[in-house]
Amino acid sequence: MGGPRRLLLISNSTLHGGGYLGHCQQHIQKFLGQNVKRVLFIPYALHDRDAYARTARAKFESLGYGLDSIHEFCDPVEAVRKSEAIFIGGGNTFRLLKALYDNSLIHEIRKRVLEDGIPYMGSSAGTNVATISINTTNDMPIVYPPSLKALGLVPFNINPHYLDPDIKRTHMGETREERIRQYHEEPNTPPVLGLREGTMLLVEGDKATLQGVTGARLFLRGKKPTEHEPGTDFSFLLNDSNASNL
């Protein structure tokens, strides 16, 4: 097969007032195109995998694609080997990453996406695990994965569901920006792209572009965060040495 890396990393599965994957369905269709016939779905982030697969199948079928859920295969590694495209859905990121390790899928998914060039879509937790690590997930650590290192399809971190501070709030838990700043207090931490709900990052080979409607906030260690509109070219984040030097 072969081909450049192709990723669609979506902040959130459902936007307020819309249906499942409703806000990004045109991006998905454009991304998968006509050649892909079936998508391999990975539902590990939610407890009820059957119900989750039903929801995802209904949506993908309505867009003209067949969907196989990996939990219905005896051999998940083989399912990845044979897949034409992969979609990892949202839920709890710790649960998802642990299941990817438990099923020995990390290496095989990396190989299929980075070497064979099959399209990868992630939403929320599925976007988190596509990055270097899940260090910047918002989720509760309900299980303990063997590592926080993730698929590493891009050399930086993403914070999905990125949320601006609410100036009227009285709750004293840290804001999202404070949490990411705490991450950057640790040594050698890579850039973090805060993807607001309604936003996604499209990666085609060495080109990364911000899509959607709400924009993103970029956090580099030791620097002031910066705001970015839809359409921003984030290709520089794909440069490994950039990521580790920043």
Next chain:
Amino acid sequence: MGGPRRLLLISNSTLHGGGYLGHCQQHIQKFLGQNVKRVLFIPYALHDRDAYARTARAKFESLGYGLDSIHEFCDPVEAVRKSEAIFIGGGNTFRLLKALYDNSLIHEIRKRVLEDGIPYMGSSAGTNVATISINTTNDMPIVYPPSLKALGLVPFNINPHYLDPDIKRTHMGETREERIRQYHEEPNTPPVLGLREGTMLLVEGDKATLQGVTGARLFLRGKKPTEHEPGTDFSFLLNDSNASNL
């Protein structure tokens, strides 16, 4: 020394509109009493330990207690061995727990509190690490501790800064209650006590009492959550077999 377990587990260090530990200072004074002269402070949850110790020292001195910060000792284990009382402050729970492991303090703190009966105070992250595990922290996993198991001074979990769902919100991230429900989808998970800001749990031997002003929400695996007013007797949560059976 010897004596029953004594814990003051505070949801949050600062309440909106108040100063550091302002909302719980009378509880702290009553808890420590006249016999304790110096408190050992553990500032590991924040990056700037010197600044954090200054803040904590000023507060405790204003209440009539001396304060030593563990990061100023050459031998932290020895500092715990000689301590009269321990206070672990808030910040990032993952960073805190990792530092407790890195400094080989888990065993020694448990021994001082559970066998020798010295008073333990925790706030936010310091309350999280006092429980069975940090599985129900709200914090970002900015570092990877060798385990999520914590001090286990009580046989259940706490969710500090517990936050009720905001019915007006449009953000699609999981509510706190949904996150705790996801934790309880995992097998053999203990009770989770959601301590709202302004609330604390006082444990004296086998007696646990809810203090403060805002109340708590209790989550038991497979059951509907229940609301509890200040003054509630939570002693049944201290029963190990209860905790694992519930």
